[in-house]
Amino acid sequence: xxxxxxxxxxxxxxxxxxxxxxxxxxxxxxxxxxxxxxxxxxxxxxxxxxxxxxxxxxxxxxxxxxxxxxxxxxxxxxxxxxxxxxxxxxxxxxxxxxxxxxxxxxxxxxxxxxxxxxxxxxxxxxxxxxxxxxxxxxxxxxxxxxxxxxxxxxxxxxxxxxxxxxxxxxxxxxxxxxxxxxxxxxxxxxxxxxxxxxxxxxxxxxxxxxxxxxxxxxxxxxxxxxxxxxxxxxxxxxxxxxxxxxxxxxxxxxxxxxxxxxxxxxxxxxxxxxxxxxxxxxxxxxxxxxxxxxxxxxxxxxxxxxxxxxxxxxxxxxxxxxxxxxxxxxxxxxxxxxxxxxxxx
Amino acid sequence: xxxxxxxxxxxxxxxxxxxxxxxxxxxxxxxxxxxxxxxxxxxxxxxxxxxxxxxxxxxxxxxxxxxxxxxxxxxxxxxxxxxxxxxxxxxxxxxxxxxxxxxxxxxxxxxxxxxxxxxxxxxxxxxxxxxxxxxxxxxxxxxxxxxxxxxxxxxxxxxxxxxxxxxxxxxxxxxxxxxxxxxxxxxxxxxxxxxxxxxxxxxxxxxxxxxxxxxxxxxxxxxxxxxxxxxxxxxxxxxxxxxxxxxxxxxxxxxxxxxxxxxxxxxxxxxxxxxxxxxxxxxxxxxxxxxxxxxxxxxxxx
Numbered sequence: 001x002x003x004x005x006x007x008x009x010x011x012x013x014x015x016x017x018x019x020x021x022x023x024x025x026x027x028x029x030x031x032x033x034x035x036x037x038x039x040x041x042x043x044x045x046x047x048x049x050x051x052x053x054x055x056x057x058x059x060x061x062x063x064x065x066x067x068x069x070x071x072x073x074x075x076x077x078x079x080x081x082x083x084x085x086x087x088x089x090x091x092x093x094x095x096x097x098x099x100x101x102x103x104x105x106x107x108x109x110x111x112x113x114x115x116x117x118x119x120x121x122x123x124x125x126x127x128x129x130x131x132x133x134x135x136x137x138x139x140x141x142x143x144x145x146x147x148x149x150x151x152x153x154x155x156x157x158x159x160x161x162x163x164x165x166x167x168x169x170x171x172x173x174x175x176x177x178x179x180x181x182x183x184x185x186x187x188x189x190x191x192x193x194x195x196x197x198x199x200x201x202x203x204x205x206x207x208x209x210x211x212x213x214x215x216x217x218x219x220x221x222x223x224x225x226x227x228x229x230x231x232x233x234x235x236x237x238x239x240x241x242x243x244x245x246x247x248x249x250x251x252x253x254x255x256x257x258x259x260x261x262x263x264x265x266x267x268x269x270x271x272x273x274x275x276x277x278x279x280x281x282x283x284x285x286x287x288x289x290x291x292x293x294x295x296x297x298x299x300x301x302x303x304x305x306x307x308x309x310x311x312x313x314x315x316x317x318x319x320x321x322x323x324x325x326x327x328x329x330x331x332x333x334x335x336x337x338x339x340x341x342x343x344x345x
Numbered sequence: 346x347x348x349x350x351x352x353x354x355x356x357x358x359x360x361x362x363x364x365x366x367x368x369x370x371x372x373x374x375x376x377x378x379x380x381x382x383x384x385x386x387x388x389x390x391x392x393x394x395x396x397x398x399x400x401x402x403x404x405x406x407x408x409x410x411x412x413x414x415x416x417x418x419x420x421x422x423x424x425x426x427x428x429x430x431x432x433x434x435x436x437x438x439x440x441x442x443x444x445x446x447x448x449x450x451x452x453x454x455x456x457x458x459x460x461x462x463x464x465x466x467x468x469x470x471x472x473x474x475x476x477x478x479x480x481x482x483x484x485x486x487x488x489x490x491x492x493x494x495x496x497x498x499x500x501x502x503x504x505x506x507x508x509x510x511x512x513x514x515x516x517x518x519x520x521x522x523x524x525x526x527x528x529x530x531x532x533x534x535x536x537x538x539x540x541x542x543x544x545x546x547x548x549x550x551x552x553x554x555x556x557x558x559x560x561x562x563x564x565x566x567x568x569x570x571x572x573x574x575x576x577x578x579x580x581x582x583x584x585x586x587x588x589x590x591x592x593x594x595x596x597x598x599x600x601x602x603x604x605x606x607x608x609x610x611x612x613x614x615x616x617x618x619x620x621x622x623x624x625x626x627x628x629x630x631x632x633x634x635x636x637x638x639x640x641x642x643x644x645x646x647x
Contacts, residue, residue: 035486046502156635160628162578164585165601165620172613183609279494286586287605298586301501309501316494324489 025329032321039317040091043310044084053100053304074100087310096314097307099300106311110293116186117292120284121277123212125270128219133266135220136227137254143232151224158221163280167214167287174210182207184289211288215281219273226269230262268327275323279316378632385626389444396438397426415614428614430603436614439600440622446596447626450507451577454514455569461515462522467553467561469523470530481527487520496579500588510589514576525568529561567638574630581623597623 054071071077075086087097096106139148175183186207234240235258243253282294289295293312300308388395415428415436427436465484469477487495499513533539533556542552581598583589585605590596592603597619604616 031482031486043498043502049502156631157624157628160574160631161624162581162598162620162627164582165616165623168601168605168608168616169620172608172617176609176613276491279491282497283493283582283586297497298588301497301588309498313498317490320490 021329021333025325028325028328032318032325035321036314036317040088040310040314041084043313044087045080047306047309048080048083053306074098091314096311099305099308101300101303101305101308106307109296109308110311110315113291113293113296116290117278117281117285117294120208120211120215120281120290120292121274123208124215124219124277125274127212127216128223129266129270131216132220132223133227136224137231137258137262139224140228140231140235141254152228155221155224158217158224161217163214163218164283164287166217167210167284170210170214171287181210186291211284211290214287215277215284218280219270219277222273223266223270226266227262230265231258234258234261268330272323272327275320278319374632375636378629381625382629382633385444385622385629386448388441389448392441392445396435396441398435398438400434400439400442427618428612430600430607430615436600436618439595440597440619443595443597443600443619444622444626446507446590446594447577447580447598447623450510450514450580450590450596451573454511454518454576455573457511457515458518458572459522459565459569461519463526463558463565465519465523466526467530467557470527470534470561471549471553471557477527480523484520484524488524492517492575493579493582496583497586497588500583505588505591507590507594510580510583513583514579517579518572518576521572522565522568525564526561529564530557533557533560563641567634567641570630570634570637574627574634577623577630578627597626 053074054067054076068077075083090097094107098104099106099109102109135151139151142148171183174181186204240253240257243257248257278293281290281292282298284290285292285294286298293315297309297312299305300312393399415426427440429435430439465480469480496513496517499516500509503509503513539552539556542556547555577597580589580596581601584596584598585602587602590599592599595603600619601616601623604612604614604619607615
């Protein structure tokens with residue numbers, strides 16, 4: 001769970017001492033383009049080794065001529081390098097190929113599904129902060145209390161517990177036994193301030209609660225740990241002691257002096273982890289049949305729908321490269337130590 | 346962080362184990378986790394001897410036994426303590442055999458990743474310069490993607506199967522080992538014995554193998570422990586998604602996935618019990634790993 005943190009701790013990817021920001025950004029962008037290109041090449045060539053998608057597309061009793069026709073229609077009769085070249089030319093003009101199963105552009109399909117995933121990930125983020133932050137601060141303020149033991153024990157459990165299994169257990173308890181919440185799907189959506197979301201209707205919310213909580217669980221444990229560590233650290237500092245000596249109310253010390261200081265690292269880490277949420281959404285979406293990107297790609301993998309798999313991969317790689325670059329730039333801007341540290345510690 | 350590693354790296358490895366055993370007994374949670382893990386490992390190893398029935402022997406499994414609740418009696422008189430699944434397999438036996446697959450996958454992938462990570466990390470630390478920068482850039486790029494996603498994509502490319510999952514998990518993990526061992530080895534490099542070894546003009550291979558490796562390895566033990574728990578989890582998730590281990594050779598994850606089809610009809614036990622076993626295994630390893638880390642790296646423990 002501390003992958004993100006560990007990632008940040010190493011300064012290897014940061015701009016080295018004395019490198020101007022623009023040169024750093026340009027170099028990283030170039031690197032990203034190379035990574036994208038290599039990934040597309042590897043994925044495209046390897047995916048052609050797994051199974052024959054035509055088997056999934058035609059009726060087993062079809063005539064050989066018909067199978068050949070389907071093969072030709074999708075350009076699968078050509079050698080891989082020709083296929084790749086065509087794909088590359090298309091990709092440059094924003095066309096990532098057509099889904100074998102849906103017969104529609106992969107990019108359009110993904111754009112259609114993305115809002116649902118975004119909604120799920122955002123809700124999970126909100127839940128993890130609203131639940132994790134108070135618990136973590138409490139644990140930090142009373143390091144030896146019973147409440148703290150329970151919270152920290154719970155967070156170890158939260159890290160160990162396989163998310164997908166917990167999702168199933170949530171379905172059993174809340175949907176099958178208690179019958180309170182629907183099992184699957186997204187429910188009714190409505191438009192508010194130009195954003196289409198299920199968070200604005202009761203039915204939509206009822207559908208959203210279980211998947212969002214499930215996805216949030218892992219992050220709750222993380223926020224608890226970060227908040228606790230931050231609280232312990234900050235509460236020992238001089239300005240808190242001074243605030244206490246001045247006789248400020250504990251509530252005010254926590255809200256006005258502690259919070260701003262522990263929030264910055266938490267927000268940063270959560271920003272980085274947003275990408276992980278989108279990745280983990282594949283699992284949650286499969287359990288709750290949430291019609292997002294993740295479900296689309298899992299179905300595509302099972303059905304050998306290559307264009308979708310390739311398009312999803314390129315999308316995710318781009319997302320992560322951009323996310324990481326932005327975080328590195330912000331770090332370098334905010335924290336001069338990062339720039340001065342150089343490459344090696 | 347690096348200084349603490351340096352302190353621990355100087356210690357001989359034998360001390361670690363005996364120290365672990367001693368402190369192990371002093372804490373009840375650790376003791377329970379240790380016993381639990383031993384039991385789990387033993388039942389996975391001796392699965393055919395321990396399991397009440399052979400869940401994959403088609404001659405004895407009968408559909409007529411399908412979906413028996415926990416504690417009910419099967420046709421041949423054995424009691425299915427944890428119930429049976431849709432095909433009439435005893436859930437308890439399936440779990441014991443499933444553990445086997447799960448542990449095999451996790452441990453072998455951890456070993457492969459460890460070897461590759463060691464080789465890359467030591468090479469980077471020893472040669473430094475461009476080689477180091479290049480290797481660590483690859484590590485950075487790989488680690489900037491979540492493990493589950495990388496594994497998912499790899500399996501989409503490789504196809505299903507136990508061997509494929511092991512390969513995918515090894516590829517997912519090597520970078521973490523490489524970075525850890527490099528950090529430890531960089532610290533060793535600055536020590537006097539290392540300079541002495543260079544001055545003696547020992548061969549590169551000998552310096553790396555005899556000096557850098559033994560002294561950099563202690564932080565890896567902790568990582569390997571925690572990573573094993575992590576990869577058991579990832580494997581289960583992948584198998585649950587239907588891209589991991591096929592149902593013909595079930596792991597805990599595929600057992601849970603198998604039970605997924607029955608939860609709406611109320612047969613909770615098919616998916617509940619394999620999950621409990623999965624949780625117990627992962628939690629036990631995590632607790633022991635945390636304890637190990639606290640010992641190897643005393644500064645982290647509060």
